[in-house]
Structures are given as C-alpha cells and as structure tokens.
Amino acid sequence: MSSTPAAAEPRSLETGNPRLMFGAVWQWTQSAYLPYPGYRPWAGAVMSTASLSYIAGTLLCRRWVPRLGAVGAVRRAAWITSASALCMVALAVTDYRSVWAVMTPLCLYSLGHGVHNPCGQTGAVGPF
Numbered sequence: 212m213s214s215t216p217a218a219a220e221p222r223s224l225e226t227g228n229p230r231l232m233f234g235a236v237w238q239w240t241q242s243a244y245l246p247y248p249g250y251r252p253w254a255g256a257v258m259s260t261a262s263l264s265y266i267a268g269t270l271l272c273r274r275w276v277p278r279l280g281a282v283g284a285v286r287r288a289a290w291i292t293s294a295s296a297l298c299m300v301a302l303a304v305t306d307y308r309s310v311w312a313v314m315t316p317l318c319l320y321s322l323g324h325g326v327h328n329p330c331g332q333t334g335a336v337g338p339f
Contacts, residue, residue, distance in 0.1 A: 294319055
C-alpha cells in the first residue's frame with residue numbers, strides 16, 4: 212500500500228495494481244463516523260417499537276387462536292387495526308405533530324398486523 216495520497220497517483224487505478232487500488236479506495240472512503248446534522252439517537256429506538264409490537268402481535272395470535280379460533284383472533288385484531296386507523300385519521304385532521312402521536316397508531320397497526328399475518332397464513336394452508 213502506498214503512503215502517497217491517491218490524488219497524487221492518478222494512474223494507480225489505471226495500472227490495475229490491487230495494492231495501489233486498495234490504498235486509493237481506502238483514502239477516498241476513510242473518515243471518522245460522524246452523525247448527520249440533526250441526528251437523534253433515540254429515533255431508531257422509537258422506530259424499533261413497531262417491530263416489537265409486530266412480534267407481540269404474533270405472540271398474541273398464538274394465544275388467541277387456540278381460545279377463539281382463527282376467525283375470532285382476526286376479528287379482535289381487526290378492532291385493533293381499525294382503532295389505529297381512526298387514530299391516524301384524527302392525527303391527519305388535527306395536524307398534531309409529535310413522535311409519540313405518530314408512533315402510537317403505528318404500533319397499534321403493527322400489533323394488529325402481527326395477529327392478522329400468522330392467522331392468514333394458517334388459513335391459507337388449512338381450513339378455518
């Protein structure tokens with residue numbers, strides 16, 4: 212690997228020498244990891260709650276199907292999904308902007324979808 216800056220050796224890429232090419236690419240891509248301006252580290256944690264609520268929905272589906280059957284589980288999940296849709300409509304009408312105001316209906320939707328999806332797959336391979 213050359214210690215000469217890549218810009219000083221423009222022919223390093225043309226020669227096809229892997230060592231020179233590696234050095235040039237490394238110089239072009241090396242940089243300290245700096246978050247983009249306005250980055251909020253909790254934003255990823257907030258978005259991951261949607262995944263967790265989907266997983267909770269699949270676990271809920273496992274509890275509801277033996278008790279209520281697939282149709283009963285889907286009916287209950289439909290109420291959860293409908294509630295999330297009403298919350299989203301209310302947010303759109305009122306133009307209320309908050310992270311949690313958006314994430315709460317999204318998590319409700321993910322919870323309902325977590326119940327719908329496994330039940331739908333069960334219905335696809337076997338009778339209700």
